[in-house]
Amino acid sequence: MKTYMPVMLDCWGRVCVVVGGGRVAERKVGELLACSAQVKVVSPEVTPVLRRHHEQGELEWIPRGYEAGDLAGAFMAHAAADDPEVNRRVAEEARARGILANVTDRPEAGNFIHPSVLRRGRLVIAVSASGAGPYAASAIRKRLEQEFGTEYETYLDCLYEIRKTVKEQVCDPAARQKLLKKAGGPEMLESLRQDGFGLWSAERIRQWIHDNQEE
Ligand SMILES: C[C@@]1(CC(=O)O)C2=NC(=C\c3[nH]c(c(CCC(=O)O)c3CC(=O)O)Cc3[nH]c(c(CC(=O)O)c3CCC(=O)O)/C=C3\N/C(=C\2)[C@@H](CCC(=O)O)[C@]3(C)CC(=O)O)/[C@H]1CCC(=O)O
Numbered sequence: 054m055k056t057y058m059p060v061m062l063d064c065w066g067r068v069c070v071v072v073g074g075g076r077v078a079e080r081k082v083g084e085l086l087a088c089s090a091q092v093k094v095v096s097p098e099v100t101p102v103l104r105r106h107h108e109q110g111e112l113e114w115i116p117r118g119y120e121a122g123d124l125a126g127a128f129m130a131h132a133a134a135d136d137p138e139v140n141r142r143v144a145e146e147a148r149a150r151g152i153l154a155n156v157t158d159r160p161e162a163g164n165f166i167h168p169s170v171l172r173r174g175r176l177v178i179a180v181s182a183s184g185a186g187p188y189a190a191s192a193i194r195k196r197l198e199q200e201f202g203t204e205y206e207t208y209l210d211c212l213y214e215i216r217k218t219v220k221e222q223v224c225d226p227a228a229r230q231k232l233l234k235k236a237g238g239p240e241m242l243e244s245l246r247q248d249g250f251g252l253w254s255a256e257r258i259r260q261w262i263h264d265n266q267e268e
């Protein structure tokens with residue numbers, strides 16, 4: 054069985070080329086735009102959603118078929134045309150350039166696959182069936198959607214601020230570690246729940262540090 058390495062890629066501002074402009078390309082572009090990639094779509098035709106992204110200046114659309122050289126300067130490529138021969142050529146160019154490639158009709162020709170993704174602000178839950186079947190990954194993601202509600206977005210925003218303040222204000226490594234461990238634990242989620250998931254003020258954070266340092 055093939056096992057994959059899960060990673061969180063920083064695509065911000067990096068050129069990511071998507072060859073094809075259909076339903077599958079649209080899904081992959083959605084994920085790329087969510088992480089602020091610089092998206093370039095090469096396809097004679099695109100879906101209305103992709104066209105709208107283009108008109109709003111959110112991506113570059115090259116309205117023609119793929120040509121060798123289209124991947125120049127790219128960080129990542131997606132081969133999502135409905136022509137296997139085109140996808141094969143895209144995969145080949147990506148391999149020759151040593152860049153990341155997702156090949157939608159023949160995953161083994163590329164070097165990464167997409168998980169099913171649940172986002173709650175900073176919380177990202179990615180589910181993969183490692184190629185066994187996208188419906189299974191999607192169904193598991195939908196179950197997790199029930200458990201991890203929108204409150205997790207505020208929870209992690211708060212945690213981010215608390216961690217920043219602790220790192221600025223608490224010099225002793227042992228005390229710092231104790232606080233950070235506590236902040237990441239289940240009690241913090243409960244405290245925030247009791248406060249109605251409002252973002253804590255700087256004063257409230259200082260108070261929390263003070264209360265929990267003295268214990
Ligand atoms: C999770 C998700 C993420 C995303 O795409 O962003 C995703 N596919 C999704 C949907 C979906 N895919 C397919 C259908 C039609 C139904 C069906 O055929 O079953 C639907 C349903 C729909 O479209 O509604 C068909 C399909 N998929 C692949 C092939 C080729 C092959 O397996 O050889 C074929 C046959 C094509 C054909 O022959 O026509 C390949 C891949 N699809 C993957 C991911 C990767 C493995 C993921 C894993 O196993 O964990 C992998 C390997 C590569 C990749 O794409 O990265 C997303 C769900 C998002 C969500 O709902 O949350």
Ligand SMILES: NC(=O)c1ccc[n+]([C@@H]2O[C@H](COP(=O)([O-])OP(=O)(O)OC[C@H]3O[C@@H](n4cnc5c(N)ncnc54)[C@H](O)[C@@H]3O)[C@@H](O)[C@H]2O)c1
Pocket residue numbers: 072073074075076077078095096097098099100117118119133134135136137139156157158187
């Ligand atoms: N991995 C997945 O999640 C997944 C899911 C379903 C289907 N697929 C596969 O993905 C591919 C695309 O499926 P779809 O449903 O988006 O198809 P689609 O018919 O909706 O879109 C195909 C797109 O490819 C474009 N295209 C055609 N020739 C091209 C060329 N020479 N250069 C660039 N673009 C070209 C078309 O203009 C169109 O925009 C198919 O090969 C399909 O088997 C993958």
